[in-house]
Amino acid sequence: MKRHLISAADLSRDDALLILDTAEELAQVADRPIRKLPTLRGRTVVNLFYEDSTRTRISFEAAAKRLSADVINFSAKGSSVAKGESLKDTALTLEAMGSDAVVIRHPASGAPHRLAGWVRGSVVNAGDGTHEHPTQALLDAFTMRRRLGRIDGLRVTIVGDVLHSRVARSNVLLLHTLGAEVTLVAPPTLLPVAVSAWPCEVSYDLSGTLPKSDVVMMLRVQAERMSAAYFPTVREYSRRYGLDAERMALLPDHAIVMHPGPMNRGVEIAAEVADSPRSTIVEQVANGVSVRMAVLYLLLSGAGPALDEIGTGSPAATEAEIAEVAR
Amino acid sequence: MTGAGQNGASQNRASQTWLIRGIRRAGGPPADLILSGGRIADAGPGLSAPPGAQVLDAAGLIALPGLVDLHTHLREPGREDAETVETGTRAAALGGYTAVHAMANTDPVADTAGVVEQIWRLGREAGVCDVRPVGAVTVGLGGAQLAELGAMADSAARVRVFSDDGRCVSDAALMRRALEYVKAFDGVVAQHAQEPRLTDGAQMNEGEVSGLLGLSGWPAVAEEAIIARDCLLAAHVGSALHVCHVSTAGSVEILRWAKAKGWRVTAEVTPHHLLLTDELAASYDPVFKVNPPLRTRADVEALRAALADGTIDCVATDHAPHPAEDKETEWQAAAFGMTGLETSLRVVHAAMVETGLLDWAGVADRMSVRPAAIGQLNGSAAASGSDGPGGTAPLHGCPLEPGAPANLVLYDPAARSIVDPAQQASRSRNTPFAGLDLPGQVVATFLRGTPTVLDGKLTR
Secondary structure, three states: OOOOOOOOOOOOHEEEEEEEEHHHHHHHHHHHHOOOOOOOOOOOOEEEEEEOOOOOOOOOHHHHOOOOOEEEEOOOOOOOOOOOOOOOHHHOOOOOOOOEEEEEEEEOOOHHHHOOOOOOEEEEEEOOOOOOOOOHHHHHHHHHHHHHHOOOOOOEEEOOOOOOOHHHHHHHHHHHOOOOOEEEEOHHHHHOOOOOOOOOOOEEHHHHHHHHOEEEEEEEOHHHHHHOOOOOOOOHHHHOEEHHHHHOOOOOOOOOOOOOOOOOOOOOEEEHOOOOEEOHHHHHHHHHHHHHHHHHHHHHHOOOOOOOOHHOOOOOHHHHHHHHHHH | EEEEOOOOOOHHHHHHHHHHEEEEEEOOEEEEEEEEEEEEEEEEEEEEEOOOOEEEEOOOOEEEOOEEEEEEOOOOOOOOOOHHHHHHHHHHHHHHHHEEEEEOOOOOOOHHHHHHHHHHHHHHHHHHEEEEEEEEEEEEHHOOOOOOOOHHHHOOOOOOEEEOOOOOOOHHHHHHHHHHHHHHHEEEEEEEEOOOHHHHOOEEEHHHHHHHHOOOEEHHHHHHHHHHHHHHHHHOOOOEEEEEEOOOOOOOOOOOHHHOOOOOOEEOOOOOOOHOOOHHHHHOOHHHOOOOOOHHHHHHHHHHHHHHOOOOEEEEOOOOOOOHHOOOOOHHOOOOOOOOOOOOOHHHHHHHHOOOOHHHHHHHHHHHHHHHHHHOOOOOOOOOOOOOOOOHHOOOOOOOOOOEEEOOOEEEEEEEOOHHHOOOOOOOOOOOOOOEEEEEEEEEEEOEEEEEEOOOOOOO
């Protein structure tokens, strides 16, 4: 695996499967009475968040803490561009404090890429602008595999504002790597002009695509897209591209409904769909912690299989040690 | 390379006499050149050295008329941390330039006779390269009200090129009036073609790469739509339009059509658009962030072909220096622009000569003769100024024949080296060519018979 996780394209098929398998092992920790492993004891993980994203920050924080890393939360919202400290100076500050990994969320596409040039530790992209959000794609893949038993050959339909969605970019890349067949459904205004070069299909017809979908992933629609004339009204968007109970009935029986959150109930997804048994939305949140644990573990302690060290009481993580840390 | 010693203080240099031996003028057969009294005194094989002449053995070197840049950002006044007239003209001399047009987007904006005269005067004081100020088309580059174009034209700076560069004169009625108004003094409006409504927040060329990188797209149509409109406006009012930094294959087609109609439309292309593509943005390194953005390989090929066949008249650098802190940021937060004065001839050598698209006579035409004509520096216009030293007109872009002003660059086409920003004279380091192995080397630059560069180094 590479030293950083900035794009889902950084992951080979083997890398991605290793992360998912490791996450599967680590998920078992959540079921133990003591949910903490000593694996990253003495390591420092910085959460550098230039955007409000409580759910992603908490997910990374929980992941790092369950691996016993020290966590520093650095909320730098508003200080990124015109005023305050530059990203480079912040990077040098973190470097001086001795961080082993920086988890960065930033409104500018490519900010994690720049950061990686300025720090020695690993950089994990927790969402950059309209570029990528690779751990979201990993947790989505993890969720699909748990629910449907495989990813290879799955037909995944991603619906909504693909143009501005970092979740869509990372999912298309990762799911392609893992052998799924992806179809993007959106109004033409919300697709990149050169989307035909992406490794996926494109459709403007949600109802026609649903019967051929094993997974349907609904993306959040930002209200400000309407004022920029990407679509005429929220109601029209919802009628053409929203998932309500009637449309959900077009899905095959085994199909699942995903959403990266936060949802706009009544816009891209109806309440009865979000709360239906097909919905994996709450599971996705829980799976996020396991996947982020796996990413931090693999980036910070080398590429070996996690199981030997953490699962079955190897010298690195005896039950006694776990008890000690927990105390 | 220089066979003779220096003979004293720089003020004596104007009266220096030089014999340049074995030089190939515009790549032609080797001959000798005698420079005297600021002019080319004689040219031909086997000339003997006049008394007191300094002799320069130029075997293997090519002489071109001193290069003329229609598009330079010297940043003074206002952003002296990025560049000054002095540092920018030193960079220009090292690149082989004897005249540069200083763009108007300074602070304060060059939209009055006072500011353009200040810039013109700073150029004369620096003394290594003629500075021709460009006047703003609209007050403060605001795009709302015409600046006092006539006052700038009549000032000591004798402005003939007007541009709101960096901003597009997007209001069609205002653009029409500007084109019409400058006819009274043989001016030309140089348009930065960018439809603002199509490029809100734009970061890079809109295409396959922007989609993957999640950077807002700057579509080719935003340039092409303005160029098409402006060509039609220029034709309607019978005025001269110059199109800045053409960057797309579609723009080339529109220009070819407008020229075929016989309309007075000229255009420039930058060295970076002749060599680099938008794939470089994948590094997210803002040294590759520029406006208009780097485009695709197909666009590069079309621009090269257009420069070769004359559809695009000339090369202009759009030299846009920025301090490190404006580039060592996230892509989105970084300033647009690249430096170019010190590398342009070498880039054109790589993109146009090594590819067989242009010979050296063609390079002389596209980098000196034609830009000088567009900027009215070649003496062809009726209203030529008389602001050169000693009352001589500031002529540039003249073929290297006896009687012509001794503005020339000596270039070694056999040299090759890696571009090192630390070695450059510009105050800024934002060259996209850093680390690139480029052909050629500017050996000497002469401004009215005085060497500003010798042995590849500034003479003062």
